[in-house]
Amino acid sequence: MLRSICLFLSKNKMLTKFAQAYGLRFGAGRFVAGETLTEAVKTVKRLNQNGLSASIDYLGEYAGSEKDARRTAEECKKAIRAIADHQLDCELSLKLTSIGLDISEKLAEQHVRDILTEAKERRVPVTIDMEDYSRCGRTLDLYKRCKPDFPMLGTVIQAYLYRAAEDISSLMPYKPRLRLVKGAYKESAAVAFPDKKGTDLHFQQLIKLQLLSGHETAVATHDDDIISYTKTLVSDHQIPRGQFEFQMLYGIRTERQKELAEEGYRMRVYVPYGTDWYGYLMRRIAERPANAAFVLKGIFKK
Template sequence: MLRSLFLFLSKNRTLTKLAKTYGIRLGAGRFVAGDTIASAVKTVKRLNRAGLSATIDYLGEYARTEQEAKKTAAQCKQVIGAIAEHQLDSELSLKLTSIGLDISEELAVSHLKAILKEAKHHEVAVTIDMEDYSRYERTLRIYKRLKPEFEKLGTVIQAYLYRAAEDIRNLHPLKPNLRLVKGAYKESAAVAFPDKKGTDLHLQNLIKLQLLSGNYTAVATHDDAIIAFTRKLVSKHRIPNSQFEFQMLYGIRPERQKELAKEGYRMRVYVPYGTDWYSYFMRRIAERPANAAFVLKGIIKK
């Protein structure tokens, strides 16, 4: 019930506007690296010094006007420039709705092409984040369309979707770089596993499918059981560390992140920044309602 409540609240426009007004003081600072590119760069430099890779995400979803989409696309290009200028061990992640997908697919493609050209120039990898199921098919279609031209383009597959294994198989000819996740949106039981056990087992199958295909695999999880499964699998099949990585969110299990990096694994931290942090933050609470305590602390300190 708590998960459903927080996912519902994540889509509330009034609360989103209020959150932007008060900034990250309400507790989101645990998960968000500040408001500006400069704050994101500072955070990534610190992570890099600790042996951790990063992916930077300029927070924002569901652009409602072409001007909003244009602004986010410009910010993404600035992130790429900052990664190159500061020689950061970092990639860029973005959501297609933030660059106009809900306005028109062609608008999103136009902005994404411009971002990818900038990324290709600076040799920076880009991952298209996956959103809810209503945008899933369009996201895969755009990925398939642009991947042949942009080698360093990746996307995300969500394990709670029944169709995920089939989608990975269909992507194999493109030699896809995939981030495999459990999934953080509220979906119908008609398209997604309703329980954690089913999702976890499916994620293990997806990790095996993607790794044994020889394609690059990002295992994005905070679950020690999934991490242990991956380590056992790569050891058994002698899969080199250069073919996969672990990923975790900024602010969640930082000590475990450092442990994995010290053990010789590539450990990438997802670093979001910006003022439009509310929806992202609420999904983090939905994943683990105990995180709501950080909101209360922020309010008390305000």
């Protein structure tokens, strides 16, 4: 019930504006690095010093105009330059709706290619995030068009979607660099597993499919069972540690992140920043209701 409510509220425009007006006061500071790129860079530097890689994401979805899409694209290029200039162990994560996918696929692809050109020159990896089911096909189609020109480009596959294994198979000719996740949007049972058990079993199948293909794989999870499964799989098949990594969200299971890094695994932390953090925060609560306690503390803290 809480998950459904949070996912519904994540799309409420009035609450989004309210949250932006009051900044990160409402507990979001635990999960968001700050509102500026400067704050995000400081966070990534600290993570790198602790042996953790990072992926920064300029928060924002559903650009309402070409001007908004262009502004986000410019911020992404600015972030790439900062990653290179500060020699950070960091990639950029990118949402297509924030750079105009819902306005025009042509516009979004133009912005993607501009961003990727900057990234290629500065040798900064970029991963295209996956959003809800309605945008899945268009996202993968754009990825396929851009990947041959930008080898360091990655994208995301969501395990709760029935189509995920077929999508991975269709990407094999492109030698895909994939981030595998469970999925955080509310989807119909017609297109997605409605239960955790089904999603987890599918997640394991996808991890095996991608890892045994020999392609770069990021297993993005906070679930110890999925982590253990991955460790056993790579050990049994002697998969080199340079081929895969674990990923977790900033502010969640920070001690576990350090443990994995100390065990010799590459551990990457997803670091969001920006003023448009409300929808992101609601999805984090939906994924793990215990996160709501941190938000409530922020609301009532003097």
